[in-house]
Amino acid sequence: MPPIQLTVSQEKLFERAWNTLKDENVGTLCLYGMGGVGKTTLLTQIKSKVLEAGNAFDLVMFVAVEFGEVESIQEKIINMIGSGFSYILWRCLTKMDMASAIYEVLNTKRFVLLFDDLPKKVDLEEIGVPLPSKQNGSKVVFTTRSREPCGSNWVSTEVEVTCLSPEEAYDLFQKTLKETTLRSHPDIPNLTRVVAMLCRGFPLALSLISETMACKRMVSEWHHAIQVLVSSTVEFSGTEDEILPILKFAYDSLNGENMKSGFLYCALFPKNFHIRKEHLVDCWIGEGIIATEDRDIAVIQGYEMICDLVTMQLLMEDEVGECVKMHDMVREMALGITSDLISGGTRNTLSWSALREYMRCQRSMIGGWLERCQ
Template sequence: MESIFNLVWRHTEDEQVGMIGLYGMGGVGKTTLLTQIHNNFNRARNDFNLVIWIVVSKGHKIEVIQDKIGEKIGLFSGVWKRKEQHEKAEDIFRILNTKKFVLLMDDLWEPVELTKVGVPIPDSRNKFKIVFTTRSEEVCGHMDAQKKIKVGCLTWDKAWNLFQEKVGNETLLLHPDIPEHAEIVAKECGGLPLALITVGRVMACKKTPQEWKHAVQVLRRLASGFSGMGDKVFPLLKFSYDNLPSQKVRSCFLYCALFPEDFVILKDDLVYFWMCEDILDEYGNVEEAKNESYHIIGTLLASCLLEDEGDSVKMHDVIRDMALWLACDLGKEGESILVDTGAYHAPNVAKWKNMKRVSLMGSGIKSLDETPRSPNLLTLFLRGTFLERIVNDFFDFMPTLQVLDLSQNVFITQLPTRVANLVSLQHLNLSYTCIKWLPVELAACARLKYLNLEHTLLLDYVPPNILSNFPLLKVLRILDCGSSNRVFFYNEKTMIDELQGLKHLDVLSLTVGDTSCFRNLDSHHILVTCTLTLCLNGEDYVNPSSYFDLSDVAMANMKYLDTLQIKHMVDVYSTWITRLENPDCFLGLQFIVVVNCTNLKNLEWLVFAPNLIRLHCSLGCLSTLAVLKQVISLLKERKSGGIA
């Protein structure tokens, strides 16, 4: 694999490339790379007769940059320094335009207006070169860089070599147990050169295994307590945080630190969290909130404070530590948070008092037996713990709580009835829990905008008309909800009336078991207006009253249908679906799951799903090689542009 230096150097030799932007998070080695490029220009044979290096400080002034360049090209004098900006620009342009120059600019925080400075713009005719470093991909765009190159963290081999170099073999070989602990310490640095160098130098004098074990404990528990992290590494990284465009974006960044280390965070989850905590502007629908959220996520990605993972994002370990240092240790950001994702016991109730956000996600806590007083708490993450019991009055003194995530708690069988005290609650996620009934007291949470009951397979009781108590509901997820598909559809007409009463509903996921139920939903236009995940599941219907034809789904014209699951529908089939008059019936469909549908032999209807990303079929559906070939042929045809 080509090294980052070789890649950059190759572009400097390309006559079609005049401007190169190197971007990456703080401490990743951008300045070191630019130094190597500078040295190589001075050392290697090339056609350039002038190589200029300048550091562009934050909040730069044009005159300061002019003075730095003027000094490099022999213009800097008392008389010249007193000239007006436009006069300096003319002088700089006159000299640089007659030379073949390379301008290396380090540490740009904002775009530099080169014409105002007097620097000629590189093109294929003049063959001038400009290479700059920045923490922001957006700066690369504003500078019209023909090549934008991200400087990433080191691979493990290079990171380990750098760490060993800073620690020294003498220390590493003092005890046979030290190398093992040293590797763990190095991995905690996440390949970030600044952290590797800082931590490595500190550990160079640690001569016992116990000291190395302690270093691991500190880095994992409270990295800011490690020498050099809180006073060197984090302050340098904080510049990127300070440079974010608004307090709203900074708050969204700190929110991402609530998740465990190396956690892959779904972008859409962030949309709903931020929307329901009222971080975003007030919007009439989810789509507008999603647009703003994705704009914020894009800003954080461009600032190298998050890492893109497709439909998800990740936060680098050291960046997360810096965020926790900001929110927890400094306590100056108004974002007081308590994060203990490795806890085995609930935090002392005294710790909850001033917290705005608490995350015990993925912890080993088994019970919450005390009643904390949290007058300012906005978000509480209890996802994926070992919780078996929540004392009934646990939520009594959380009047401002807006986001509660209890998902993926397989040992939770009931929700405390005193949940009714959460009068500000807007987001409730109970998905993948083993709750058996919803308390009727939940109706008091009238401000709910998001309710997720997906995959609550043991749920067998939902209070009648419960949904009518949530008039502000925007997102309702009841896919695979209940021990039977009829836990919500106990009374089909009542359920349809409830859904129709949700005037703000934008996102809906649900499971339907038979044709008549589906047609009733369709006839009331409930399936047309929402972004939809639809599961057709006949598992609970031993003797279906009628077959299920996929043309029913297509004719419903669910243009916002995103995900379609067809499970255990032994009588489902597709007939004239390929002859539909409306070719846009599955236009938004991206994900299809087909499980145990032995009569579904024809998949030609996939031609009506041009945006399909993923198709999952069990062998029970594609029982013949011919059908499998049919799918592959369709996908190949689409890839080559044959399917409109």
Template sequence: MDVFSRAGLGKVVTEKIQEVEKLQENGSFSNGLLIEDSTSGQFIPTIGSFGETASARNKEKVWNCLMNDEVRRIGVFGMGGVGKSTIMYHIDNQLVNETYNFDDVIWVTVSKAFNISKLQSEIAITLDLDLSKYEDETRRASKLHKMPSQRKRYVLILDDLWESFSLEKVGIPEPTRDNGCKLVLTTRSSEVYRRMECREIKVELLTEEETLNLFMTKAKEHQIVLAPKVKEIATKVAKECARQPFAIITIAGSMKGVNDIHKWRNALNELISSTKEIWDDDSVVFEQLKFSYSRLKDEKIQHYFLYCALYPEDHRIFREELIGYWIAKGLIVEMKSIEAMFDKGHTILDKLISTCLLESPTNINDQGQYVTMHDLIREMALKITSTNPQFMIQVGEGLVRVPYEDWSYNVERVSFVQHDRRTSF
């Protein structure tokens, strides 16, 4: 099927989806299909606490700083996947429920594609402030500066910060004892929290016991009991995760329900082989996560997964929309009905969720509506798609800005993102 035929099919699929949505509006779905989280609006992690004891210790350190009047800026620091965002999610919930310390909690996910204007817009959205008519960053900062002060004592949480910046330039009031406000940021970079003059809180890794408990909890399916010899190998696999929570959960998810000693031994050998000559943390994590990707085995399922990396970081990927793209691009072959094709798509997504490569919202009103891809998983997927299959993903740039030399005859998928809209897949 050529590109024009696929484009035509994509249009048909989109029209069908719109028809279904129209029928739902006219039918019995009077309450709608999506309800935003009423607290801070951030995506709720589906993987829960990264080991109750370690999580409690890390959370207590952050909480004590928040309750300390002498500390105004807090930097939660740790390698990717250590659980920084999950800790802050639990802190956020506690702050919302205990309103006597602060009047409001403002949560903004910053991510890698950082610039002053984008951060201003993200904060403005959280504050229900429209900055669209202001293009100059200085004027936007002036407008923004007035809003948080109207909320009296607040905690501003900037999650996943990659670069330091001037609070004044963005329009964030300086947190002081007089205004009772606090700034909390999470970052992988020690340079960032130092330049932002934050009190450092380094997130500690799990103990070996916590690592094993978490791994076994995630690897067991339907309460299966691992045979003693299998459990011995599984324990060695858990140790290879180096007490790194996200790697533990992802690798355990890829081995969920497996009770065959040959498969466990093979998994251990593959994991050791993939990381034995790697010393830097980022590369080790990449290989650990790639192990879970390789465990998918089915090349088609792998391609379905990689397609999700075309979406921007921290993006809500709506299931119906994504499956529609899969159908339009010929990834789901023609079946007896459009309903059967969508059923297959949902089954594929559920498999990717069960192996911890995609995440599903915990909010019962959002379940089944969209999925998200953890930023570490997305980084791993992007590294894979830099070679074969080759994708080109350009964030915040138009098609005409992409240099000619960046194009390759081997590129299979292209995604250009402008103002959170996908302009080409």
């Protein structure tokens, strides 16, 4: 995954958050704002900055929270700290036992714990996390879409993450557009401003939609984009996650049903799950999403699909390029589409067969963990 490029306002916000966190009197920091405004980007930058500090901290943990239940958070922390329990043993522990095991390890460490997308208030002590203090030098940072978790009594300070200003949004939007696109018709520069405005200052939406429109050189294509984005804004106004209908435009612009099916398939993996490319291609072939009898050609097509989805930023590569994952808002958009296809009575064999494959993969992974623990 290429280095994250922050806008000017995001840079300022990062500096503010980082300087706040460096204060020895601040043990916990809450970053709150709507989905898609760049909270995860900010949290990732904080993690990178902490790691650059070298040995300043004994342990740096990044937890992508999916449901907000204490047990699921404990499970992820135990996986990272290596508590000394085998997989079989800790699965038999109670919530209090796991809290004790986590506390025993973290209480001897100077740690940084980063929670991404915390949906509700949690009790750190119930999880087993020692409260950060000036004495232990530990830090807890979390992002949330709701301001409610910021009200926890252990939160030191909070920072709101907001959408970009119109000018900054347009600057980000046009970075992806090709000069040949902007010069292809005298009306297009003005139309790009309208499309950028309809992305409502969400950095994620601006990136996805600009990639989608990067090579569109016909005025009619830009008018179509504006029409779709306007109608979706009106139809879904007042919804909790305003960015989702905007992101759906990128999905609707995918070329071919197999590309759309392959994209939706990725959403069936857990949140923030790193999917090995070779495994994903095998799954696509097995499900018939890539319907080519020649195995070698099918594999090539699979990797081309992954490349296209990464280029459009619907998937993100890891640092070494072996795995891909979905941004949590992109995944929510994909799950919403799949849910609509099922509940609407559309005959979509992908949804059910992919779900079966996902459950099989989960059982396979658990089996692998068990074998390693024996």
